Amino acid sequence: MRSHWRKFERAGEHEVALNRAVECWLKTDAYTIGRKVDPESGDTVRWAQIKEPPPVRLSILAGDALHNFRTALDHVVYAIAEQHLGSALTPAIEAKLMFPIVGNENSKGEPANGPDIFGSNKGAWLYGIPSEARDFIENEQPYRRFHDPSDPTGRGYLWDPLWNLYDLERIDKHRRLNVTSAWLGMPSVSVPEGSDPRIKWTRADGPVQNGDIVVTYSGASEGVDAHLPRNVTLAEGTAANQAIATTFQNVRQRVAWIVGQLERIAL
Secondary structure, X not given: OOHHHHHHHHHHHHHHHHHHHHHHHHOOXXXXXXXXXXXXXXXXXXXXXXXXXXXXXXXHHHHHHHHHHHHHHHHHHHHHHHHHHHHHOOHHHHHHOOOOOOOOEOOOOOEOOHHHHHHHHHHHHOOOXXXXXXXXXXXXXXXXXXXXXXXXXXXXXXXXXXXHHHHHHHHHHHOOOOOEEEEEOOOEEEOOOOOOOOEEEOOOOEEOOOOOEEEEEOOHHHOOEEEOOEEEEXXXXXXXXXXXXXXXXXXHHHHXXXXXXXXXXXX
């Protein structure tokens, strides 16, 4: 097995351990959904009760998985260059080889033109990589994904799983542990036939803090009930918009697709 798949496999092991750790934390009473009756209206109030934040172990496991997914991409680029350059692959070339991940912002986080950034650096990042593989890598760049011509900001790249990988991994690698948070997923209220309850939503899905009221509703005695799935999120950037398991599933699928396609094209 080539090293890029070994890195990918190791990332998956960390991902499995992370998901198990999240499940274990959710089975404790650290994060629950409270229920009480408003004495004035008689309505049922549901809110987040968070006695303890998610454990630091989750951030450690997330960082390990992110790092291995990221290096799997770099390793496949190196393998391609090694195969096509042979003895011409010098240490100077090796030092610059990488799988680039480019959005419409520069290294300082300021708005910038992604195609210009990629174009001015691809000669070093992808030296010795065949043109078909280069074109594929360019087509996979976040600045080309989720592009909405009506959006003048060009910020659609932020929702690309590849950008999430890049952003979260560099936080863990260069700055600090990624922040995790209790998360609420797709809240809903079930209403029995014939019931017409009052329902007031206060929170949609996303990160929650202790004491956050989610929903208030009448009709509990008639069977009206709220369904409020608990989970954990990486509360960083656009990753905070989804459960941590979904973030990693999306990243894993994207990396597997890219590595597999590059193998087919150039190895």
